[in-house]
Amino acid sequence: MDEEQRKEAATSVLGDMQAIAAKMRALIVAMPAHDLLGYIYAQYMMKAMAEQNATEEQREPDGPDNLINENQFLLEYVHAVLASDTAPADVTFDEAQCAELYELGRKLREQAILFAMITSSDSKDGVFGPDTADIEYHAKSTWLMLRGNRYQVLEGDFYRYVLAPHNSILKEVYGVSAADIAEGFQAMADATRSGHADAIMEMMTQFEAAQAFAAAAGRPLANVMEEWVKANAEQSNAAGRAMDDIFRGGVANVSRHTKLPQALLADLAYRRGEETEFFAAGDFAGTPYRTLPARKKPLIQLGSDYYAVDPCFTRDAGYRALLYNLLQRKPGYKRSFESRQKKMSEAAFADILSAQLPSATIFQEVYYKDPVSKQWFENDTLILIDDVLFLVEAKAGAAATIASPALDFGRHAQSVQDLVLKAFKQCERFFNYLSSGDEVSLYHLIDGKYEEWGRVRSSDYRVMVPVGLTVESFSPFSAYCKELSQVKPLLGKHAFVSLSIDDLFVLKRLLPTPGEFAHYMEVRQAVAGIRRAHLFDEFDHLGAYLKKNRFDQDIAYQLKGSKVNMLVWDGMSDIVDRCFEGEDWESEPLPTQDFPEEVLKLLAALDAIRACGWLSAESHIRDLGEDGRNNLAKMLTGLRQTLNVHPARYFLLSGGREPLFVWLQRHGHQIEWTKVNDKASATALSVRASNVIGVVAEVGTDGSYRGAQSFAVQIPTVRTEKHAYIYEDAARMVQRGQLNLNRPKNVVRPAKARKLGRNDPCPCGSGVKYKKCHGR
Structure with missing residues (x-):
């Protein structure tokens, strides 16, 4: 396709997008906002439940991600129309028109992706050199979809952290703390995440209460409903709110589901008809390539309440709009704001991951x-x-x-x-x-x-x-x-x-x-x-x-x-x-890599001591594949159980990027570091290894690891009189057939060693004083 053909194709696709967007606008504005929201949210819930209950063969190939994207895209357009058009006097809900809206939304997304492909392909050179075309397509296609995985249950964590530096000014402007605002955003997310399930449970509870009331009166439920409502006004109102949540988009009503102050919600919301740019005449009018109003302000005011129509933009758009309006209300705070933002962001990595x-x-x-x-x-x-x-x-x-x-x-x-x-x-x-x-x-x-x-x-x-x-x-x-x-x-x-x-x-x-x-x-x-x-x-x-x-x-x-x-x-x-996912997400076990329990205990022992080089030893062990981890566990278990007979055992395990030398020591016996390093060096020479990771672990009489630490294995490169005994030990290992790396090695009872001074060089071979290395 040459440049002229690309331009013609792009113009044609753009025309199609604008025509589809105009149809969607007409359909949305003609329907009652609450009923339309209720329908879209209910459709998503029903499809998600059907997908969850379906067998593997019955599931749709696009899966739940497509449901999320489809509904998000449509909700963005509902938000855009509500922000751009005042409510007409005469509106009618029509389920057939809702179905048409979904189909139009799918077509609009397809045309928008096609437009991204056509208009990006000719970007041969640009600010990113040969990568410009790919980056431009990436930017345009991403603009149309979710920007990445987000977890609604962590909204509060994010807001709590990033708003904390501005706590005092937030209290002054909105009358609530950063923690209160974070709680509000979390409640907002929870309402759309689990609001339908909560509402259904509430309705069932009140229905059972009404049935019990009818049974106690000995009359049919239909004949006592009016009496029950009068006698249980609070419960009746709760049932009404649950009905609204399920059928009229009430799960998006942040005035109901959060304690955020009116002034803050107003700063984050459009009034009906307030937005004038999205559908204004000009390039890309009404298409996804205009800036959707939800990216500027995520809420909509409907009557006296505020609604988070599209929950997916609440995080970014809400954070950005909140800080923008904070500075609009307090322009003198800008310099302090920038300084505090800088300190917060620079400290975040070490702070969050402490x-x-x-x-x-x-x-x-x-x-x-x-x-x-x-x-x-x-x-x-x-x-x-x-x-x-x-x-x-x-x-x-x-x-x-x-x-x-x-x-x-x-x-x-x-x-x-x-x-x-x-x-x-x-x-x-x-x-x-x-x-x-x-x-x-x-x-x-x-x-x-x-x-x-x-x-x-x-x-x-x-x-x-x-x-x-x-x-x-x-x-x-x-x-x-x-x-x-x-x-x-x-x-x-x-x-x-x-x-x-x-x-x-x-x-x-x-x-x-x-x-x-x-x-x-x-x-x-x-x-x-x-x-x-x-x-x-x-x-x-x-x-x-x-x-x-x-x-x-x-x-x-x-x-x-x-x-x-x-x-x-x-x-x-x-x-x-x-x-x-799920109601009990905080208490559910976390996914982890598979490690034998014995290896996990060794890793925990390394972490408990955190001696110099411990992360290197952990990295080496974590690099092992399934066979290597199982072999390590087998060797550890077998030798650990013999420490009641032998004060120390050792073995060499290959299979990782470097061999692993492990010395197990009965707790209470002083570690003779010179002997440890000599054995490790001889073992390395026996298998012609140029580098070996060394780990010493102490084991109590009950079989528990009391601590573990890594050490640098010093492997001589040239045979000298000083190192001759190490080479001789290595030769004996080879002669005895000890090249079977998974065969346990007995260690003679260590001779009584001279007590190390705190300022002596550490015998592990690190070159650091004992008090700063393994003597810590």
Whole structure:
């Protein structure tokens, strides 16, 4: 298709979109708003219930996601029409016209996607170079759909955190605290999530009460209903409200279901006919490529009450509209607002994930002098935990412009640049500085002067993760940003990862330990460095990790030698999505990777001590596949049970990226570190391993792990007189046939060792004083 044909096709599709949108507007405005809302919400509930109860063969191929998108799209249009048109005097509900609305909505979405394909295909070059066409299509298609997975049960967590810095001004302006507002948004989400079920339960309760009243009177129910209503006014009103929730869109009535103040709701709502831009004459009039009113203000005022017509925009549009109106009411607060937003966003990663980052060294507003330009630069947050480094660049602004990409793709491109490329460039500059010397100095800016607070050696860190963090969700661009030609692994090996505060609340819940989180970020970073492999958002990545562990290796294998332009893993988030479904979601067990109980106990013992190198040992164990984990459990169990006879046992397990040497010590017997390291070194030499991960675990008489710690295995590279005995031990192992790596090794009773001094070098071989290493 040449350029002229593309223009003709685009013009034709645009005309079709505008005609369909005009028909939808006419149908929506002609029906009573409450009845139409009730119908749409009820249709979704009935379809979702049918899908849930259907067998695998009966389920529709599009599944529940299509139901969500279909209803969301239609509710967005209902919101747009209610905001744009005053209520006519004569309206009539017509179910056949409702069915036609659904069909028109489907056609409009299809035409809009077709338009995105046609108009993006000729973007050969642009701000993103050869990636411009893909980015433009991504922006336009995403504009039409859900921007990423959201979990309504976490609305309160998000608002509670991001509004906390503005607590005092929110009280002053609206008379309620940040926590109160967060509670209100959570109640708003809960009403649409479980409102129908709650309403049905309420109606059943009142119906049973009325039946009991009739039975007590000895008369038919129909004959006593009027008396029951008079005698039970409160219960009758509750039944009426339940009926309204089910049949007249009452689940969306936030005036009823929240305690949010009138002034705040008014700031988030359109009055009927107030919006004048969406259907105004001009390009894209009434089509999805205009900015839908729900993206500006998520609520609609119907009578004296306020309704959240489309629940899917409540998070982003509500947050943005709330802060906008807060500044409109208090313009003098702008400077303080920006300062507080900056502090909140920069602290968010370490703050929200505090349980995953225990005893981490955290520095904010880190300054350094670039050795090339001689200029001073600043980075937001540096987190150092064991041998893992996180550099977090936070962006407190809106995660996406509300301007349509069809009308102004340049603004969308600027959003990507501001939120991804700027953060990437800042991380890149810092990583280059880290690599500029064996050790580099970092500074704080105090009273206009740069004061050194410490030095960092990149060689101390096995994993270094540069992170770009947004306040609002940036899905799916956050997962897609690795395809940008400008975004490359820093120093050739440290891929850039883009996350949002939304994502952190889910990661915090599903990856509760430091070892789990650090290992996930390792795998996540590996996937971020693989081009042509696409997962929709962060929760698809998390789901893939929980299901497959090293899914980066699966992806690399699938792409190896492949000529496909892109590999797509779809639907991986289902295991995560299910965590936030159902009434008892908070008490339901979380999805986890499968580990034998014995291995989990060893991991817990490593986490309990958190000695130097513990995350490396955890990472190595978590890398193991099913067979490796089972073999490790078998060896641990078998040897642990013999510690009543032997004070220590050891074994070597291969199967991971490096062999794992495990020394089990009876608790109460002093660990003879020199002997431990000598045996580990000899074992490594016997299998010709250049590197071995070492773990020492102490086991109590009851069989419980009292603690575990990793140690650096020092493997001699040249045989000398000093190391001859290690080589001889390795030779004996080979001669005895101990190359069977899963065969347990007996250890002679350790001789009494000299007591180590606190300032002596640690015998584990780390090179650190004993008091700062295993003597902590």
